[in-house]
Amino acid sequence: MSARETRRGAVLGLCAFQRGAGAALVVDGRVVAAAEESWFSRRPDEDGFPRRAAQACLRAAGVNGADLERVVLAEKPLAQFERLLATQLAAFPKSAKSFAGTMFTWLGDRLWIKSRIADEFGLPAERIEFAPRLLCHVASAAVQCGLGAVESASVLVLDDAGEWGTAALATVRNGRAELLQEVPFPHSLGLVGAALEQFLGRTPGAELGWFEGLAAGGSDRFRDTFEALVPEESDGSFRVDTGPFRFHFDGERLFAPGLEALFGPARRPGEPLARAGDGHDERARRDADLAAGFLNLTARRAKSMARVLHTKAQAGPLLLAGCVAQTRRLVDLLGERGPFADVRVGAAPGPEGLALGAAALGSGSLPSAPHTVGATGQGSIGLFSGDTEVFRADADEGTALEALLRGAPLAWLESGLELGPESLGRRLVVGRVDGAHAARAVLAPLLRDGAGECARLLVPSEVAERWCQLGPAAAASAVARGAPRAHPELVALAPSVVGADGRVHVQTVHRDRQPNLHRFLHRVGERTGAPLLLAATLRARGSAAALSAQDVDEALERAGIAHRLVHGPPPKPSPQVEFAANAERD
Amino acid sequence: MRNQLVRFQPALARARRIWRSPARTRATLLAFAETEEDGAKDLVAATRRIADPFLRGHVERHAADERRHATILRQRAAELALDVGEGGGAGADSRRDLEGSARRGAAASHGFYSAGLYDELGEVAYVAMLHVAERRAAKLFELHHRAAETDPATAAVFAEIVTDEKYHVAYTQKILERWRAAGRGHEVDEALSRARSSRFVGAWKRLGLRSAGGLGRVLLYVAYFTVLAPFGLVARRQRFGGGWRDPKPHTPASQS
Numbered sequence: 096m097s098a099r100e101t102r103r104g105a106v107l108g109l110c111a112f113q114r115g116a117g118a119a120l121v122v123d124g125r126v127v128a129a130a131e132e133s134w135f136s137r138r139p140d141e142d143g144f145p146r147r148a149a150q151a152c153l154r155a156a157g158v159n160g161a162d163l164e165r166v167v168l169a170e171k172p173l174a175q176f177e178r179l180l181a182t183q184l185a186a187f188p189k190s191a192k193s194f195a196g197t198m199f200t201w202l203g204d205r206l207w208i209k210s211r212i213a214d215e216f217g218l219p220a221e222r223i224e225f226a227p228r229l230l231c232h233v234a235s236a237a238v239q240c241g242l243g244a245v246e247s248a249s250v251l252v253l254d255d256a257g258e259w260g261t262a263a264l265a266t267v268r269n270g271r272a273e274l275l276q277e278v279p280f281p282h283s284l285g286l287v288g289a290a291l292e293q294f295l296g297r298t299p300g301a302e303l304g305w306f307e308g309l310a311a312g313g314s315d316r317f318r319d320t321f322e323a324l325v326p327e328e329s330d331g332s333f334r335v336d337t338g339p340f341r342f343h344f345d346g347e348r349l350f351a352p353g354l355e356a357l358f359g360p361a362r363r364p365g366e367p368l369a370r371a372g373d374g375h376d377e378r379a380r381r382d383a384d385l386a387a388g389f390l391n392l393t394a395r396r397a398k399s400m401a402r403v404l405h406t407k408a409q410a411g412p413l414l415l416a417g418c419v420a421q422t423r424r425l426v427d428l429l430g431e432r433g434p435f436a437d438v439r440v441g442a443a444p445g446p447e448g449l450a451l452g453a454a455a456l457g458s459g460s461l462p463s464a465p466h467t468v469g470a471t472g473q474g475s476i477g478l479f480s481g482d483t484e485v486f487r488a489d490a491d492e493g494t495a496l497e498a499l500l501r502g503a504p505l506a507w508l509e510s511g512l513e514l515g516p517e518s519l520g521r522r523l524v525v526g527r528v529d530g531a532h533a534a535r536a537v538l539a540p541l542l543r544d545g546a547g548e549c550a551r552l553l554v555p556s557e558v559a560e561r562w563c564q565l566g567p568a569a570a571a572s573a574v575a576r577g578a579p580r581a582h583p584e585l586v587a588l589a590p591s592v593v594g595a596d597g598r599v600h601v602q603t604v605h606r607d608r609q610p611n612l613h614r615f616l617h618r619v620g621e622r623t624g625a626p627l628l629l630a631a632t633l634r635a636r637g638s639a640a641a642l643s644a645q646d647v648d649e650a651l652e653r654a655g656i657a658h659r660l661v662h663g664p665p666p667k668p669s670p671q672v673e674f675a676a677n678a679e680r681d
Numbered sequence: 682m683r684n685q686l687v688r689f690q691p692a693l694a695r696a697r698r699i700w701r702s703p704a705r706t707r708a709t710l711l712a713f714a715e716t717e718e719d720g721a722k723d724l725v726a727a728t729r730r731i732a733d734p735f736l737r738g739h740v741e742r743h744a745a746d747e748r749r750h751a752t753i754l755r756q757r758a759a760e761l762a763l764d765v766g767e768g769g770g771a772g773a774d775s776r777r778d779l780e781g782s783a784r785r786g787a788a789a790s791h792g793f794y795s796a797g798l799y800d801e802l803g804e805v806a807y808v809a810m811l812h813v814a815e816r817r818a819a820k821l822f823e824l825h826h827r828a829a830e831t832d833p834a835t836a837a838v839f840a841e842i843v844t845d846e847k848y849h850v851a852y853t854q855k856i857l858e859r860w861r862a863a864g865r866g867h868e869v870d871e872a873l874s875r876a877r878s879s880r881f882v883g884a885w886k887r888l889g890l891r892s893a894g895g896l897g898r899v900l901l902y903v904a905y906f907t908v909l910a911p912f913g914l915v916a917r918r919q920r921f922g923g924g925w926r927d928p929k930p931h932t933p934a935s936q937s
Contacts, residue, residue: 173937187910334922
């Protein structure tokens, strides 16, 4: 028996063998580190065992794997296996091919995950626990939204699939998360979205947020069709007519020919999409209308569910979680239409936050507030010491500002990595907001690199309401993200970022949380009269996080970005720790 | 010669199929770029350990070539992507799709490097491995150069790469011959033989894994239509209703 004592209060959360694979560590009730496996594997859709992410978290805290009080997996494997078995048998004989593939994976690997974790960390089996996916989402949302230990909240989870539940109503009270009710599989808004992604030629389940870019020029002409596909139940929940879909028994082909009968021919896999309104054809308009229709559907269903939740929980603000919560405008629509006045969403509402939720649940009482180690954490959740890079600085702030004012895009780099699909302040490309082509100027370097996203507006939180209809609760929060309505002054100044529906993607920058970016915004304001910047996440090989300075150099070189501004002291070196009993396998 | 032609034509036909599809073209270019970039990283790591200045100079140039190849391959992929739309969302979409299809349907280029090979293999075996891998890469890129004849811009990229790959084959050959002349012929031959057989063994292992996986799936398929068929016929009647339901109580130690 080891002479070492267990590190009391050190709980590692894991999300394994699914999209969003990662790890998070809570020590003595505080979130110490969280990391995604994709940062290390450089595969944006990493779905393996999060070995390197766990190593990085343990190193950040100087905790040995065998000394963990417990490891919590964000999944109930047997429940998920049961769901797969039952739903695939119910589709007999159509599910023959997918059954063979699914069972091969589960019988060969996933069912034995407890012994895999024990082996990896050198832990006895009794220190390994399992938490249901939806409950992990609830806990993760509470931690990410900085819910205090005594603060209560209602949580609406809109996810794809894990165990049997796909959506849930939940509460957080006195540091405890509790599921109230759930919608069972196969009735899943997330899976309908994934099927539509595949229908439009994309990899399903990547990020539902992309619908917003596509929906910018779309109309709601498919409203009746979507209402028939996903009707609302009398109790405020919903069900899915699975006729035009296959996701309930096939993980590869998610839609059936019936969907083509409803919406026309599907796009081929990998076929590029064009935006409607740019002189493109009827199919481009169809795609935009589909995306808009799906977003409007999710908003209607979420609104009904929020009403039910309000009557059942009547607690505090509304937190959104799950992969569907990645759509920015959902926050604003729910905030505008009630019944909750304060609607919040974390930086990683999707599967990237599951490990964090598992660690938080395992620590007994939910961590009271985001906390990170390292000099540059400032309340963000992620990895802020040891494994992160030291960037090469090549411009002072004054020089960089002049370049930016001349119209050049600027790379904004800070040490550390943030959890979630978007960088909120550490790996950004920023540019001026004014002019009809400002968004294109910011996005063009990223498109040259083969990557890109919608540009968002950075605005100091204390003046955000001057430019858009951000609710008071959102304006007061540390980081608010959403798609509020733009005020006329902003429409006139920055037409390229205001959508056809008059909404703008916004990220507020708080003085305490992001002091460097906040100060820079005001310097821009002193020169231009508007403390605003456009920003997009800088990606290296499709990932928002670049671990090494070399990766960043290459990404900037490929994107043709000549100016960079580097902030933050170098991260502290991590202590050497033993990861697992069998660490020599490395 | 005839046998070679017989083998070569299906490969050429496969390569031509890649360049006929815009999505596969871009995916394959990105997959090639990634492999070239990984190769460059390994070569850079090796240059820090190589004592012989003559060899180090060549390997440094080789690394620079691989990095340049990654850049021009990506540029070409991006040009093809830009041809189809500039919308931010659409850009992000195509990138992710490409990455997905890069793994699914794209051809690999060298596919031979892994991190820190120089330390693992030693000097002679490393150069022998480079020689074998570059010879194979030269052939592969020549094949794609021919297959991409309908797309002159892409063909030009491959023409540039083929020229460099021929240089890589030549300098590794020269180094190996120098070692042979210095009385290390047996070591060189053994290293070359191991490099070739490791490819063979690797291919054999991959085939073995595929066979095992395939067999497992076939057995599950058979079980589905025999053992599970009665259960399936019963389960077909099951309807999964919507509406709210109470969640199962959470027991941390339980897997279900």
